[in-house]
Amino acid sequence: MTPAQKEIFIIIDEYWKTFGYGPTIDDIMRLTGEKGRGNVARKMQALIDIKMCRGIKGRARSIRPAYMSIRNIE
Numbered sequence: 001m002t003p004a005q006k007e008i009f010i011i012i013d014e015y016w017k018t019f020g021y022g023p024t025i026d027d028i029m030r031l032t033g034e035k036g037r038g039n040v041a042r043k044m045q046a047l048i049d050i051k052m053c054r055g056i057k058g059r060a061r062s063i064r065p066a067y068m069s070i071r072n073i074e
Contacts, residue, residue, distance in 0.1 A: 001052065007032060008043050009052055013065050022061040 001009070011031050015023040023031075025040050034040050044063055047053040055063035 001047075001050065002043075004032075005043050005047055005050075005052075008040070009047055009065070012044075012047075012053060012063055016064055016068065022055075022063045024061060 008028055011028055012022060015021075015027070025037050025044070028034070028040050028044070029037065032040070044053070044055070048055050048063070051066055053063050054066050054068075
């Protein structure tokens, strides 16, 4: 995991703990200072690819840490 991916993973984890749902790409952009939505989306997809996070393609705010088990999200 790269440092940028780790930063995004921590944001996703803390966001779930605080709000009970995942952050949007715009939320992550605001918190990291990234300027491109594509850059954030690629890093989020990389977290899914390396099995650190789970998500449902095309479903907003569905990304979550892999250790979380949530019913009715899929």
